[in-house]
Amino acid sequence: MGSNHYQNASHGASSAYYSRRAHTATGHGVRKPQAKAKAKSVDANAIATGEKRLRRYRDKEPLSFGPILERATTQRFYVLSQTACGTDDCPELFLQVSGSTGNVYDVCIAQQPSCSCPHALAGNQCKHIVFVLKKVLRASHHHVYQLALLSTELVEIMGKASQRAHAASWDQRTGEDGRKAVEGDCPICFDEMGVGRGSEPLVWCQGACGQNIHRRCMEVWAATKRQAGRAAEVPCPYCRAPWTEAGAGADRTSRSVDIGRAKFTRDGYQNVADQVDVSTRRDYSTYSRWWSGHPDYYGRRRYR
Known part of the structure; x- marks a missing residue:
């Protein structure tokens, strides 16, 4: 009886062993190796100058940037005023820009560019900032899609823009x-x-x-x-x-x-x-239906 008990135990252990082997061979229950963490982008300019960029550095253009760039370069905007500010070591530019529907927005090109439009206030990169960087200042494409700029980059961008303006005049x-x-x-x-x-x-x-x-x-x-x-x-x-x-x-x-006689929209913009x-009706043909400001969007909140 003891011998039978031993044989049964051995057979059970052997069956369990081969069962685990088969289980492993089919791929079920196998612990997959964890994916390697994505390598952090190297911000060479920040390292060279020792300056901290105020937003995460982008080593390449994100997919979401394409539609923004298209709107910034195909829609008509008017620069109503430009005011140079900041310092020689960290120049800034303040502009009033008339948007595609006639709203007047305040755009500031600084270490962290900003705009008073609803899209930018919601934390997104907006077409007005991209328009100024791309078409007004003619910044290099690598600078246009960044969310923040170093002071040395601002010196380079503003300096070249000033030289072009002087040459044209x-x-x-x-x-x-x-x-x-x-x-x-x-x-x-x-x-x-x-x-x-x-x-x-x-x-x-x-x-x-x-x-x-x-x-x-x-x-x-x-x-x-x-x-x-x-x-x-x-x-x-x-x-x-x-x-x-x-x-x-x-x-x-x-x-x-x-x-000063400009009408105010329901969102409080001049x-x-x-x-x-220009028409106050926005052309949504280049906007994704998933954008919260699109008339067909029924998300949690709408920004116009």
């Missing part, structure tokens, strides 16, 4: 009437200017520098530079000399429209759509 290539050649970007919307069929009408600074500007953009610029009831002169966006223009339509660039002739 003092370009001496002129025609017989003192007008500069039509080339480069408009200083208000930062879209490329052109001549010929299909191109937007242009005006030029006839009193001083001779630079060209989209007529529509100059009208918007003039509208925001004139205060209602005051006879302030409209400066040229390039050279800041009093704007002089002759010919048909010249009066439109000196009409008195006050940004809106100049009626003054710059």
Whole structure:
């Protein structure tokens, strides 16, 4: 009996052993090795300068950035004002930008760029900041998709932008009437200017520098530079000399429209759509339906 008990025990142990082997062979119950932690991105600039970046460094463009960049570079925005601030070692730029629906947003390019639009206030990277970095300042693409910039990067970005602006203002290539050649970007919307069929009408600074500007953009610029009831002169966006223009339509660039008369939206933003002739209806064709501001989104909260 003892022998049978021993044999049964041995058989049970052997069966359990082979059962575990079979279980292991089929892959069931096998502990999979843990995935290796993703290597941390190396911020070479921060290491070299010893400066801490205020947001996580991005070593490559995230997938979510593509649609933002598309909207920033295809929709029409107007730069209503620019103010340089900060210090020589850490320059900053404050701008007022008229959005695609006429809302006026405050954009600040600093170590942590910010915007007063709802999308940015919700913690997202917004098209207005990307527009300023990409089209106004022409920052390198690697800087455009970052959420924070180092002071040394700001010095580089602002320095190059200042050099381009200075070169454009003092370009001496002129025609017989003192007008500069039509080339480069408009200083208000930062879209490329052109001549010929299909191109937007242009005006030029006839009193001083001779630079060209989209007529529509100059009208918007003039509208925001004139205060209602005051006879302030409209400066040229390039050279800041009093704007002089002759010919048909010249009066439109000196009409008195006050940004202080802007209507307020239900979200509390100043809106100049009626003054710059744009629609207040947002074009959602390039927006994901999963975006909380989309009219077809029924999530927890909506941001317009």
